[in-house]
Amino acid sequence: MEAPDTGVDDMTKLSYLHEPAVLHNLATRYGIKEIYTYCGNILIAINPFQAISHLYDTELMDSYKGAQLGDRSPHVFAITDVAYRAMNNEGKSNSILVSGESGAGKTETTKMIMRYLAYLGGHAAAEARTVERKVLESNPVLEAFGNAKTVRNNNSSRFGKFVEIQFDACGQISGAAIRTYLLEKSRVCQISEPERNYHCFYLLCAAPPKEIEKYKLGDPKSFHYLNQSSCYELVGVDDSHDYLATKKAMDIVGISVEEQDAIFRIVAAILHLGNIAFALEGEDSSVLEDDKAKFHLQVTAELLMCDLEALETALCKRNMVTPEEVIKRSLDPLGAAISRDGLAKTIYARLFDWLVKKINVSIGQDPDSKCLIGVLDIYGFESFKTSSFEQFCINFTNEKLQQHFNQHVFKMEQSVYQEEEIDWSYIDFVDNQDVLDLIEKKPGGIISLLDETCMFPKSTHETFAQKLYQTFKDHKRFVKPKLARTEFTIVHYAGEVQYQCDQFLDKNKDYIVPEHQELLSTSKCSFIASLFPSLNAETPKSGKFSSIGSRFKLQLQQLMDILNSTEPHYIRCIKPNSDLRPEIFENVSVLQQLRSGGVLEAIRVKCEGYPTNRIFSEFLERFSILVPEVLKENVEENVACKSIMEKVGLSNYQIGKTKIFLRAGQMAELDGRKAKLLGESAKVIQKQVRSRIARKCYVRIQTASICIQTVLRGQLACESLKFRKRTAAAVKIQKSARRKSASRKYTNIKSSAIVVQTGIRAMVARNEFRSKMQNHSATIQAATEEEEKDSGKEEEDIGKEEKDNGKEEKDVGKEEKDVGKEEKDVGKEEKDSGKEVEEPEDKEPEKQPTVEVQEKEELPDPPVAVLEQNKPDKTYVSPDKEQEVTEESNEPYHIVEEISSPIQDVLTAEELPSEVEQLKVLLIGEKKRADEYQKKHAEAQELSEQRRKKLEETEKKVHQLQESLNRLLFSMSEQFSQLKTILQTPSSSKPASPPIARVDYFDNSDNSDASSTGSDFAFPASGRDSANNSCPRPKAPQVHVKDATATEITGTADSDKEGAFDDYF
Secondary structure (H helix, E strand, O other): OOOOOOOOOEHHHOOOOOHHHHHHHHHHHHHOOOOEEEEOOEEEEEOOOOOOOOOOOHHHHHHHOOOOOOOOOOOHHHHHHHHHHHHHHHOOOEEEEEEEOOOOOHHHHHHHHHHHHHHHHOOOOOOOOOHHHHHHHHHHHHHHHHEEOOOOOOOEEOOEEEEEEEEOOOOOEEEEEEEEEOOOHHHHOOOOOOOOOEHHHHHHHOOOHHHHHHHOOOOHHHOOOOOOOOOOOOOOOOHHHHHHHHHHHHHHHOOOHHHHHHHHHHHHHHHHHHOOOEEEEOOOEEEEOOHHHHHHHHHHHHHHOOOHHHHHHHHHEEEEEOOOOEEEEEOOHHHHHHHHHHHHHHHHHHHHHHHHHHHHHHHOOOOOOOEEEEEEEOOOOOOOOOEOHHHHHHHHHHHHHHHHHHHHHHHHHHHHHHHHOOOOOOOOOOOOHHHHHHHHOOOOOHHHHHHHHHOOOOOOHHHHHHHHHHHOOOOOOEEOOOOOOOEEEEEEOOEEEEEEOOOHHHHHEOOOOHHHHHHHHOOOOHHHHHHOOOOOOOOOOOOOOOEHHHHHHHHHHHHHHHHHOOEEEEEEEEOOOOOOOOOOOOHHHHHHHHHHOOHHHHHHHHHHOOOEEEEHHHHHHHHOOOOOHHHHOOOOHHHHHHHHHHHHOOOOOEEOOOEEEEOOOHHHHHHHHHHHHHHHHHHHHHHHHHHHHHHHHHHHHHHHHHHHHHHHHHHHHHHHHHHHHHHHHHHHHHHHHHHHHHHHHHHHHHHHHHHHHHHHHHHHHHHHHHHHHHHHHHHHHHHHHHHOOOOHHHHHHHHHHHHHHHHHHHHHHHHHHHHHHHHHHHHHHHHHHHHHHHOOOOOOHHHOOOOHHHHHHHOOOOOHHHHHHOOOOOOOOOHHHHHHHHHHHOOOOOOOOOOOOOOOOOOOOOOHHHHHHHHHHHHHHHHHHHHHHHHHHHHHHHOHHHHHHHHHHHHHHHHHHHHHHHHHHHHHHHHHHHHHHHHHOOOOOOOOOOOEEEEEOOOOOHHHHHHOOOOOOOOOOOHHHHHHOOOOOOOOOEEEEEOOOOOOOOOOHHHHHHHHHHHOO
């Protein structure tokens, strides 16, 4: 196909598959910041050397979750997701191999892989210190103590790392383990320009001032292990910030504060240890060079918590064990410096191993886990100007990984094609098996010869080089440089590398100086002592020699075994330029990396071969759902597989003996169609299930709602019944309250009317009485004047008679005063009765003072003496007035309350029984009347509306009555003032005015009723007319005597008008 302007995302789609086309496609995509490109199922990642926004955020991770390879643009998340889904679906462990040169971006790619795996199989975000969190936070810790700046990379991993992430049956991370390989110990003591030592040394020098003072640190330029290079800082890196981040990561992975303090004490001690310089003393012994060296020795001893003299002895002397005795030998300054550097490297290596072990213990492994995903981040191919034992081991590792790649992509693929006898053209590729044999073959390999040389005490690096020259002089992968005595060249798959074997022997020896071991095992710091257990506590050594090379070869073989047991996925990291600058693409450098990584051969194999193959049974089990009728037919498996491919419409596949081989992308297409079919089927099933669930839910809700409605309606009915009952009760209460209120109003109005009638009738009676008294006085005066002419005897008799009359009048005045007092008492009783009428009628009727007859019946008959004491004084009234009072008292009238009049006949003992009988008769009559009133009241309740109108009319009449009463009182006050004037005019010889008697009566005659127009009151015309009236009176008169002498009626006319009404009540 013709490549578009933006390039193709999978280079197997290129029409012309050659090196220029591959380079052009990668350069085009790199120019538009597309750093990932597929090569079949291999991902090529080009380091951009800059941050690209939104390339690794959470939204992008969510978009790659569950996506098929090729559905989205190439990305490291896509390869990781394929490995994760393959592990879950097939139940087989997978591995992701990240390879490339130093500076190609392997470490960052590994971080992204682990981050995406934590996203897929992580636990809830609220959980603290989960397994995936500890795995992620282990990276900053290991980078601080295992990474350094090299010529090619600012953050180069100086150790190999293989992370095994374990998953449970649910696909969640349940454990992890970190395996490290070949830490570059020599970097602790020796670095070259422009490299840096391990990051932890610079981080500690940038720590807060308090910690710098605690560890007696200073500028990195003042330490020998750091000032061998002029590079102390990295562009864009803040060491002080990274120091705090590293301590925070240590907290998360489970390193305590005490352990952190011990770790940084050791790091500081190594820096001070490097500043201990030695000088020659005598011929072959050494001593501390100066006071500065002594100061650093003392600080080192303090930090390591060991004896100062023992530390100096361990650095400057050695013990030689002979059969007879132990000889202590002094070291020259060079030997002491080597001893010092060896101690520093040993301490740092033990510290790094402890960190890895501590992280693994903190993370924890899941023994029940059946599947894992391994992530390999190991150093890339290295070729320096001076390549030593470390580069030899690193390149040996890359040769192993390349062989694994070749076996998986080329050898195994083509061998399977041959076994299955499919149509396949063989493709040549570079096989590096001969290089591996050169390095690790036993016996006769370079590592075997190195161990053999190390076993001889007198062997040197020149001896080792001569053995190599003699053994491999005819090997095509081994080259002896011209004029070289300690150098050799190996032709690796990525190119030739020349090694200098000057330090091969020392670096291969895996031992620690006994003096150093003894010194540190006795440290007072428990952490340091645990790093160097005593020789007795260590496992006894076997008689076989152990070397770094042999141990590393064993670890590498174990790694290969793990990778061979997993399904590998490859990510090839490419460094676009050697200057580590963005947007620069060097074709020569990239092409060399593509060749050494076997990418071009992989592209050809993927294009011309069949990268995917499955056994017939597995294929049918996986894809028979696409053509279900195939299983119903009784045909062979290969025929069934062929039928499925034909029905689906795919071609260019191969049918072998036991397997079906598919071209690149065909498996993904089959999986896509299967997923689509399953999705449609799942929709149908979901529709039915959801319909059934919805139906059940609807029926359940309907039943529940009916029950709820039943209960609610019952409650509403109960509430309605209660409301109706309360309404009915309220109506009854209101009816009774309104009845009582109406009765109270009626009683109040009636009582008020009776009081007003009583007052007015009393005033009228007094006026008539005063008029009669005046007429009588005038008659007496006229008779007196006529009799003065008679004889003197008659005058004397008359004079005596007048004196007697004067006494009688005085007595009458006294009686009138008593009557006035009693009238005031009666007024108070009337007011009290009015208050009692207004009180609630809930009180018992026997407590109301208005029914005096019942009280009299209940009380026992009082004794005669008490009755005699209660007799009022006798009032003398003329016979004519007595007749008038008698006649007036016979008039029938109704009053609410019986007023006890002071003018009563004296009851004798014989008359009491008859009076009691009369009272009983009256009580019976009152009860009958009360029953009649109750009946009338019941009728009045039924005619409440009519009664209301009548009450309104009655209130109007009361207002009219009050107005007429006010007018009447005003006219009466004028009459009283005239009467006062008349009473003040008689001479002193005349007797005092007789008392004025008030007579309460009602006129029942037809004339009086007819004469009252619109009023309930009846006023007789004159006293004589009343006296001449022949109508019988049923009751004795009730006469109230009021003293109206001149001494009582005083004041001005205005005051008389104002107080006239009060004087008579």
